[in-house]
Amino acid sequence: MFCRLQQRCKRLHFFSTKFTQNEFQKNLNEGDPKTNTEFKKIINSYLGFIVLKPLPQSKIGRTCLKVFSDPAIPRHYTTTKTYQINLFGIDLSIESIAFQQQDQEVAACATTAIWVASQKTAEIFNSQLFSPSEITSLAINSDHESRIFPASGLNIREICQAFRKIGLEIELLEVENLDLLEMKSFIYAYLKYGIPIVLGFYIPNLGRHAVTITGYCFNNKINGPFMSDNIDKIYVHDDNIGPFARYTLTTTVIDKKTIPAIEVSHYSSFGTCPVISMIAPVYHKIRVPLTSVKIEKISALDKFFESILNLPGIKLSLDYKEFVWDVFLTDVKKVKKHILEDGNFSGIKEDILTTSFPRYLWEGSLYVNNNKILTLLFDATDLRQNNFNLHSIYIYDQKIKDLLKLLLPYKAIINNPFIQKLIIELEEYFKIPSNKIWRNQNENLHIFSLN
Numbered sequence: 001m002f003c004r005l006q007q008r009c010k011r012l013h014f015f016s017t018k019f020t021q022n023e024f025q026k027n028l029n030e031g032d033p034k035t036n037t038e039f040k041k042i043i044n045s046y047l048g049f050i051v052l053k054p055l056p057q058s059k060i061g062r063t064c065l066k067v068f069s070d071p072a073i074p075r076h077y078t079t080t081k082t083y084q085i086n087l088f089g090i091d092l093s094i095e096s097i098a099f100q101q102q103d104q105e106v107a108a109c110a111t112t113a114i115w116v117a118s119q120k121t122a123e124i125f126n127s128q129l130f131s132p133s134e135i136t137s138l139a140i141n142s143d144h145e146s147r148i149f150p151a152s153g154l155n156i157r158e159i160c161q162a163f164r165k166i167g168l169e170i171e172l173l174e175v176e177n178l179d180l181l182e183m184k185s186f187i188y189a190y191l192k193y194g195i196p197i198v199l200g201f202y203i204p205n206l207g208r209h210a211v212t213i214t215g216y217c218f219n220n221k222i223n224g225p226f227m228s229d230n231i232d233k234i235y236v237h238d239d240n241i242g243p244f245a246r247y248t249l250t251t252t253v254i255d256k257k258t259i260p261a262i263e264v265s266h267y268s269s270f271g272t273c274p275v276i277s278m279i280a281p282v283y284h285k286i287r288v289p290l291t292s293v294k295i296e297k298i299s300a301l302d303k304f305f306e307s308i309l310n311l312p313g314i315k316l317s318l319d320y321k322e323f324v325w326d327v328f329l330t331d332v333k334k335v336k337k338h339i340l341e342d343g344n345f346s347g348i349k350e351d352i353l354t355t356s357f358p359r360y361l362w363e364g365s366l367y368v369n370n371n372k373i374l375t376l377l378f379d380a381t382d383l384r385q386n387n388f389n390l391h392s393i394y395i396y397d398q399k400i401k402d403l404l405k406l407l408l409p410y411k412a413i414i415n416n417p418f419i420q421k422l423i424i425e426l427e428e429y430f431k432i433p434s435n436k437i438w439r440n441q442n443e444n445l446h447i448f449s450l451n
Helices: 021-030 037-044 109-125 132-139 156-166 180-191 290-309 332-341 349-353 398-405 417-429
Strands: 010-015 046-052 060-065 081-087 090-096 169-174 197-203 207-218 231-238 242-254 257-264 272-282 323-331 360-368 371-379 390-395 437-440 445-449
Touching: 021 037, 037 046, 046 090, 060 090, 060 242, 081 109, 109 132, 109 156, 109 197, 109 207, 109 231, 109 272, 132 156, 156 169, 156 197, 156 272, 169 180, 180 197, 180 207, 180 231, 180 242, 180 272, 180 290, 180 323, 197 257, 207 242, 207 272, 242 272, 290 323, 290 360, 290 371, 290 398, 290 417, 323 332, 332 349, 332 360, 349 445, 371 398, 390 398, 390 417, 417 437, 417 445
Parallel strands: 390 445
Antiparallel strands: 010 046, 046 060, 081 090, 169 272, 197 207, 197 272, 207 231, 231 242, 242 257, 257 272, 323 360, 360 371, 371 390, 437 445
């Protein structure tokens, strides 16, 4: 006898408010969700839904559930979006990012991870949305040595190919030769903008696995030199566990080499799992990678600041130990919205808001005791061969202005091309008596003093 599967899925809805079937039916028959207090209470308590697929296994289909929140724990679910749901004519909404379980017929774990990530990239980059089976087909070449379905999983090259077929480019970080702090930096820089990251790792005695990073959590004490250093946990959509599963970031030693790893909080039997790769899907015109900005420019400048402040006779009330850099991807809309709402920019808002900006930017902001004192904005759409990329400098504090001035005598001896070019631009800026606004139209660089 042939196996006959049901043809329809079921959708389960969840609410935090208790109510009986009779009460709900009464509200449907007599209530108005705009005016009925009880109806409003039900609507406002909506927690999301789970679709059940009529399969023998892998029953969990498209799922959107409200994230767990606790003011005492600094969780950041940055990849969520608003989903609109209609239940019997009732308009409901949920802030989440869709999840589903791999079914091992048309989609293994990597395909599901791509599908999850594309839920958000479709919103922020206007890229295409495909079903899991379509993603598997996009990822695998026609000359593949085995059949496409049932799906047996994707390798790194095929994951990258799928994202490119969707209409995106990728930033790939293979972490065997990198340390844990660089891994944290990569996660933070892209997730803060809302870009999910596909994380690949090895589960001992089981094999490779891929999940989607959807959020992160800081430890209780924020210190430097980079904000991202303080991430100790990430939240992932793991099709073996569920949505927003908690992973702890750690390290492990393989062949006498220390490499980044994760510990799966819900499955201690997995042990410590070494990380293999991370893939961030990005808009194709974001050409400048994180490493170019963070390592070659901001880290170099940070070390130069440290050297200057440690020189004998320097009497600036700045303690380098309190320096914390916040480095992340952003865009012109977010930058100008922040400027419009920030009182520090009073009097020069029009000058900045009417300035031409690139669509995507890297922001590097320096904090001392939680106070922002300096912001550098880099053109993320610039050519890689341009080793400057700096678009704007915002100086919030007189002390950092004095520190920048101390860089000038070192132009001839510094061997970093970015810092050397920065010093040349600062020389011109400090020639202006007011030091309030300066523009180099040839380089498209803008310096604004806010103190």
